[in-house]
Amino acid sequence: MMMPELGKYAGAVLSSYAVAIGLIVALIVVSVLRARRVKRDLEEVENRGRGNGTH
Amino acid sequence: MASIWRYANPRKFIETTDRVLPWVSTAALAALVAGLAWGFFFTPDDYRQGSTVKIIYLHVPAALMAINIWIMMLVASLVWIVRRHHVSALAARAAAPVGAVMTVIALVTGAIWGQPMWGTWWAWDPRLTSFLILFLFYLGYMALWAAIENDDTAADLTSVLCLVGSVFALLSRYAVNFWNQGLHQGASLSLDKEEHVADVFYYPLLLCIAGFVLLFIALVFLRTQTEIRARRMRALQARERLG
Numbered sequence: 001m002m003m004p005e006l007g008k009y010a011g012a013v014l015s016s017y018a019v020a021i022g023l024i025v026a027l028i029v030v031s032v033l034r035a036r037r038v039k040r041d042l043e044e045v046e047n048r049g050r051g052n053g054t055h
Numbered sequence: 056m057a058s059i060w061r062y063a064n065p066r067k068f069i070e071t072t073d074r075v076l077p078w079v080s081t082a083a084l085a086a087l088v089a090g091l092a093w094g095f096f097f098t099p100d101d102y103r104q105g106s107t108v109k110i111i112y113l114h115v116p117a118a119l120m121a122i123n124i125w126i127m128m129l130v131a132s133l134v135w136i137v138r139r140h141h142v143s144a145l146a147a148r149a150a151a152p153v154g155a156v157m158t159v160i161a162l163v164t165g166a167i168w169g170q171p172m173w174g175t176w177w178a179w180d181p182r183l184t185s186f187l188i189l190f191l192f193y194l195g196y197m198a199l200w201a202a203i204e205n206d207d208t209a210a211d212l213t214s215v216l217c218l219v220g221s222v223f224a225l226l227s228r229y230a231v232n233f234w235n236q237g238l239h240q241g242a243s244l245s246l247d248k249e250e251h252v253a254d255v256f257y258y259p260l261l262l263c264i265a266g267f268v269l270l271f272i273a274l275v276f277l278r279t280q281t282e283i284r285a286r287r288m289r290a291l292q293a294r295e296r297l298g
Contacts (some may be wrong), residue, residue, distance in 0.1 A: 007106055012171055016163075038285050041288060055131050
């Protein structure tokens, strides 16, 4: 794919894409990392509970 | 209709969304990549706005999602208030950060687009102002959830806040029609062919909107699963502390 000719508005267009895509990727990464951490922590708590008979 | 309430069971919700999530995520990625690539690389410049028209593929879907995510949160909050299903309250909580990010994208891309077109980054225009207030409501909603320890109390209070904020979500959508003033244009999307953007921009825009909607669904499924697990973990830890 050839880079389109953006002319004098190149800065505005490219910065819009950079900010938006950056924010979306950050949101996805944060959501996935927290999902993994909470899942792992819950498994630990459940295993601990089974071990001492509280759950 | 009664069957929909099966998904209010946290275990059933996680089982079902686990099966659906890979498909929705893949479809979201495909639609976003295809829509943004189509819009960025294969559409012409607008005769008045030049290449800045390419910002439409981010700005319009993000603005649409910012409003509609709040409406989804309102529906989920009403389900909580009426039927006391925890999954619906947690789904509203899970959706809020996604809505906040969409609002920021709409505000930032709007400012970047506005500077060369209007000659200013910001104006106290009805739509821009109501969007800023909507963003503040998102922040307040998330802060309220974080500030209250008891999950049920937090769900009750945030549901009321969500009801109040809905006024601004609707104002954001219809501000241009209510006050026929300000810099912001009318709807870019309309069933009236005379009113909406030209077809060459319209079809990639629809694909981008589909991508944003699918991305939201995938993120809400994932984040609601996380909230369900976090809630269960808090309950188990409380039980441990009691001995």
